[in-house]
Amino acid sequence: MLVNGVPWRPVQLAGNGWAVTIIDQTKLPHAFETVDLTTVEEAAHAIRAMLVRGAPLIGATAAYGVALAMRADPSDDNLAAAIEMLRKTRPTAVNLFWALERMRAALHNRSVEERAGAAYAAAADLADEDAAMNEAIGEHGLEIIRGIAAKKPGETVNILTHCNAGWLATVDWGTALSPIYKAHDDGIDVHVWVDETRPRNQGASLTAWELGAHGVPLTVVVDNAGGHLMQHGQVDMVITGTDRTTRRGDVCNKIGTYLKALAAKDNGVPFYVALPGPTIDWQVADGVAEIPIEERHADEVGRISGRTESGEIVTIDVLPENAKAGNPAFDVTPARLVTGLITERGVAPATEEGLLSLYPEKNNG
Numbered sequence: 253m254l255v256n257g258v259p260w261r262p263v264q265l266a267g268n269g270w271a272v273t274i275i276d277q278t279k280l281p282h283a284f285e286t287v288d289l290t291t292v293e294e295a296a297h298a299i300r301a302m303l304v305r306g307a308p309l310i311g312a313t314a315a316y317g318v319a320l321a322m323r324a325d326p327s328d329d330n331l332a333a334a335i336e337m338l339r340k341t342r343p344t345a346v347n348l349f350w351a352l353e354r355m356r357a358a359l360h361n362r363s364v365e366e367r368a369g370a371a372y373a374a375a376a377d378l379a380d381e382d383a384a385m386n387e388a389i390g391e392h393g394l395e396i397i398r399g400i401a402a403k404k405p406g407e408t409v410n411i412l413t414h415c416n417a418g419w420l421a422t423v424d425w426g427t428a429l430s431p432i433y434k435a436h437d438d439g440i441d442v443h444v445w446v447d448e449t450r451p452r453n454q455g456a457s458l459t460a461w462e463l464g465a466h467g468v469p470l471t472v473v474v475d476n477a478g479g480h481l482m483q484h485g486q487v488d489m490v491i492t493g494t495d496r497t498t499r500r501g502d503v504c505n506k507i508g509t510y511l512k513a514l515a516a517k518d519n520g521v522p523f524y525v526a527l528p529g530p531t532i533d534w535q536v537a538d539g540v541a542e543i544p545i546e547e548r549h550a551d552e553v554g555r556i557s558g559r560t561e562s563g564e565i566v567t568i569d570v571l572p573e574n575a576k577a578g579n580p581a582f583d584v585t586p587a588r589l590v591t592g593l594i595t596e597r598g599v600a601p602a603t604e605e606g607l608l609s610l611y612p613e614k615n616n617g
């Protein structure tokens with residue numbers, strides 16, 4: 253996507269051809285700052301501290317982290333150590349583990365002389381594939397939006413989304429936002445309700461920033477507004493991303509997604525989830541019982557950052573002293589609440605049969 257007319261990916265090779273440039277997403281929307289990662293430790297820190305975030309982007313950054321490690325020391329021991337370090341950064345997005353296993357498979361048979369070059373090539377392939385998959389998700393999702401638009405000619409299509417599943421969360425296009433970009437570019441009158449997405453405000457800070465930069469009309473709402481908007485006919489569909497989708501179609505996404513799905517069910521609003529194939533964890537069936545949910549630091553709940561009128565970025569406390577805060581970062585929406593899964597291969601019902609119809613090579617039963 254373009255930033256001030258310049259094409260950007262949230263992870264890309266630096267001008268020197270070997271460092272890895274990321275956008276520091278903790279600074280958005282107030283400042284667009286980039287950071288050059290030069291070591292695997294820096295890549296691990298960027299994922300853990302959420303300078304980069306979003307399931308596909310976490311995977312792509314980890315892949316480049318392995319490349320940085322191989323440039324420094326291409327030994328077997330260092331390959332294993334780099335993968336182990338990166339595996340521990342965040343527990344929920346399965347794209348991280350998928351990307352690391354793909355890097356291991358691409359490199360374990362390579363000689364140490366070949367490893368660094370092969371690692372950069374494998375990371376670049378993975379990144380390009382992510383961008384292509386997300387663009388395809390956009391095309392399939394566009395058909396759904398077209399269908400809704402056709403039923404209300406001359407009226408706005410109102411779409412609610414949670415967290416940030418746009419181009420900032422991927423290598424390009426995004427997952428949930430990709431169909432919205434396609435619809436907007438196609439001339440469909442779309443408007444997006446953007447959940448602010450406490451505690452880190454990925455909706456208010458990132459989704460609003462990137463949709464706004466592309467000219468897509470949006471309104472930021474507090475996380476609890478969605479049910480009310482749906483009751484009053486102001487939401488035509490919900491689209492979210494996912495960090496891990498089980499083989500039977502349960503979806504794990506940013507905390508609060510489940511409540512939106514319940515409200516959508518109660519109000520007859522279609523609830524779609526957009527994802528590339530690597531976000532499916534074929535080993536897992538029951539998302540509630542089996543997906544590890546990241547518990548993040550209580551400070552994310554107890555503090556809020558923002559910009560003062562004078563332009564200074566400040567962090568303030570919002571809790572009484574000594575109040576305990578809990579911070580589960582994701583929740584699981586059971587498949588029965590999901591209208592459809594929008595993938596790069598098409599749209600499937602959220603069932604094992606539905607997913608296997610799109611990914612028949614995963615059918616080993």
Ligand SMILES: CSC[C@@H](O)[C@@H](O)C(=O)COP(=O)(O)O
Nearest residue numbers: 305306307417421427493494506
């Ligand atoms: C295309 S991104 C899908 C998900 O990763 C996204 O919706 C999300 O929940 C991101 O969470 P985050 O904690 O910001 O990494």
